[in-house]
Amino acid sequence: MTSTLGVKCYFVKQLVTRPITVHPASARPRGVHLEWKRQTVERHLKGECLYCLCGGSSLGVDCLHCHHTDSKHTADMNGHKQDRKINQFGDYEDTSNMKPEDWDYRWGKSQTQFHMPKIHPMLSKHSDTLTGKRKNLRIFLPLCGKAVDMKWLADDGHDVVGLECAEKGCREFFEEQDMPYTTENLTECEGKVFKATTDKKIAIYCCDFFKISSKTLGKFDCIWDRGSFVAIPVTQRKQYSNIITPTMHKDTVYLLDSFLVDNTVFGGPPFNCTEDDIKKAFGSQTDIKKIDERDAFGKWQESWGLKTFVEELYMLKMK
Numbered sequence: 001m002t003s004t005l006g007v008k009c010y011f012v013k014q015l016v017t018r019p020i021t022v023h024p025a026s027a028r029p030r031g032v033h034l035e036w037k038r039q040t041v042e043r044h045l046k047g048e049c050l051y052c053l054c055g056g057s058s059l060g061v062d063c064l065h066c067h068h069t070d071s072k073h074t075a076d077m078n079g080h081k082q083d084r085k086i087n088q089f090g091d092y093e094d095t096s097n098m099k100p101e102d103w104d105y106r107w108g109k110s111q112t113q114f115h116m117p118k119i120h121p122m123l124s125k126h127s128d129t130l131t132g133k134r135k136n137l138r139i140f141l142p143l144c145g146k147a148v149d150m151k152w153l154a155d156d157g158h159d160v161v162g163l164e165c166a167e168k169g170c171r172e173f174f175e176e177q178d179m180p181y182t183t184e185n186l187t188e189c190e191g192k193v194f195k196a197t198t199d200k201k202i203a204i205y206c207c208d209f210f211k212i213s214s215k216t217l218g219k220f221d222c223i224w225d226r227g228s229f230v231a232i233p234v235t236q237r238k239q240y241s242n243i244i245t246p247t248m249h250k251d252t253v254y255l256l257d258s259f260l261v262d263n264t265v266f267g268g269p270p271f272n273c274t275e276d277d278i279k280k281a282f283g284s285q286t287d288i289k290k291i292d293e294r295d296a297f298g299k300w301q302e303s304w305g306l307k308t309f310v311e312e313l314y315m316l317k318m319k
């Protein structure tokens, strides 16, 4: 695609295929978004700055007039400059309200640094607490990504159920674990279930977590929640608990791994999660106890401008 001025149209292509790089679609009503996109494309074609209404040129990636150089500096619907916080993907897109399609986009770009190639240290340390040393349990990993924890638990004789919206994540799990699988369409909502066809009992529901219920998922003896409750938009925490708690029975052990993180500096996800936050979402139905914590601050968190990053582990049981 080229602009009227014959310059390779980087922005128009990006805006048409992926408008949220500059201004997240999820943050505004669809009609408003389309209007914003139309205006932005028009401004591009006129050679004006895309980031604000300074009237400068955006023929290169940088605005020649106001020197905006990247998406850190962007504009709201009225063209007012806004400063953005860095996110875990290393850019300044507003990721506070990510939807499945936004995660798909990140998976598509292999921006999955949250994935750990090894068993999560909190899981290996507290696996006996999770399972009570029992075998053949039904274990749920909501928002599982391609966590190797699923294979580890299945190797231990459990029936593992994951849920992940990104199809790429589901496929990569089975491919990387060298495990053949089948897929079946879901009936309750749009999506599929991937099932291992080996002796390992692993199934991954590939759908939006917020569209499924315990009717399809059934009950679980254990839940391992790593990077899940803390990854969803903060406004959806109660909705999340309303889906999780019906999958619990009176003896279910739910381990929830969370972070204390300064989201005034770093955009998230993960989003800060205190004991009070967990109580607000789950407190009416479950007893909540903190069972571990550790300093999880590393180079990645330092690159987000953080000074501290504390991981906490909570155990939840039905009241």
Ligand SMILES: C[S@@+](CC[C@H](N)C(=O)[O-])C[C@H]1O[C@@H](n2cnc3c(N)ncnc32)[C@H](O)[C@@H]1O
Binding pocket: 098, 099, 100, 103, 104, 114, 115, 116, 142, 143, 144, 145, 146, 147, 163, 164, 165, 166, 169, 207, 208, 209, 210, 226, 227, 228, 231, 232
């Ligand atoms: C921070 S990652 C954690 C992944 C995994 N738990 C791990 O430990 O590697 C959050 C995952 O949740 C998935 N996700 C986010 N929102 C979702 C939704 N509404 N329904 C299903 N999956 C979702 C993302 O695609 C992503 O893989």
